[in-house]
Amino acid sequence: MDLPRQFLIREGDLRILNPFSPAKLADLGRVLKLTPGTTLVDFCSGRGEMLCTWARDYGITGVGVDISTTWVSEATQRATELGVSVEFRHGDAATFVSPDKSDIAACIGATWIGDGIEGTIKIIQRSLKPGGMLLIGEPYWRLDPPDQETVTACHMAAKDDLRDLPGLVAHFGDLGYDVVEMMLSNQDDWDRYEAAHWLNIRRWLDANPTDPLHAEMRAELDTAPVSHVRYQRDYLGWGVFALIER
Structure with a gap:
């Protein structure tokens, strides 16, 4: 059980x-009013930057779980580098x-x-104290x-796969949760994230001309920049929403 190499190359x-x-x-972390001793479980924790830096800056503790053995190892190294007491485990977040x-x-x-917001909330709710907070x-x-x-250029199969921002916030309410904070990305955040992928792919292509994934990653780099500026940059938003059950 691991993450496909394409993700590691891209990121x-x-x-x-x-x-x-x-x-x-x-x-x-600041607007959530994190305090020393607050505990956090991070599902699909990636390289662990949220858990590690919040442990450093706000004194929280916790555990992260991710399917990538590479990222779990790097997250553990990051915790050691920052001198924080957090743990990372390799596993399937859907069953953790x-x-x-x-x-x-x-x-x-x-x-x-969880095949969407509702299913994911059910998964992560199992690890939450009564009255605790969810971050989605x-x-x-x-x-x-x-x-x-x-729609396709924004990596969705159908328009209804996403809601607009008012619809998303209303959906959290329909599921029985108060939205108590949010932090939204802007277009510059998207540019920094997506453009970093292009450079990562190009460097990898130059260094790995005979790799079996070379043609696939070359095709991605051929189309990704134009797709981003033509579609994703204007149409796709992203944010983190803090929820407490009503």
């Missing part, structure tokens, strides 16, 4: 694996249940583990996509 050395700046990640209930349960940019990172339509071409 390269990025520490935050979503269109979110380090400043916004830090600001999110923390033995100790946490103050916060997070799934940032990976609601595919999720895309939404910034603008109404005019055609299927735009």
Whole structure:
């Protein structure tokens, strides 16, 4: 059980694996009023930057789980580098249940583990203390996509796969949760994230001309920049939403 290599190539050395700046990640911890001893379980924790930097800056503790053996190893190294007491485990986030209930349960940019928001909330809720907080990172339509071409270019199968921002916030309410905070990405956050992929892919292509994935990654780089500026940059939004059950 591991992550396909394409993801590792694309993400390269990025520490935050979503269109979110380090400043916004830090600001999110601040506005959530994190305090020393707060516990967090991070589902699909990636390279562990949220858990590690929040442990450093706000004194939280916790555990992250991810399907990538590479990212779990790098997250563990990051925790050692920052001198923080957090743990990372390799595993399937969809089936993980923390033995100790946490103050916060997070799934940032990976609601595919539950086939959408509702299913993901059910998964991560199992590791949450009563009255605790959920963090969900999720895309939404910034603008109404005019055609299927735009929808497909934004990596969606159908327009209804995403909601607009008011619809997304209302959906959290329909599921029985108050939205108590949010932090939204802007177009510059998207540019920094997506353009970093292009450089990572190009460097990898130059260094690995005979790799079996070379043609696939070359085709991605041929189309990704234009697709981003033509479709994703204007139409696709993303944010992290803090929820408490009503």
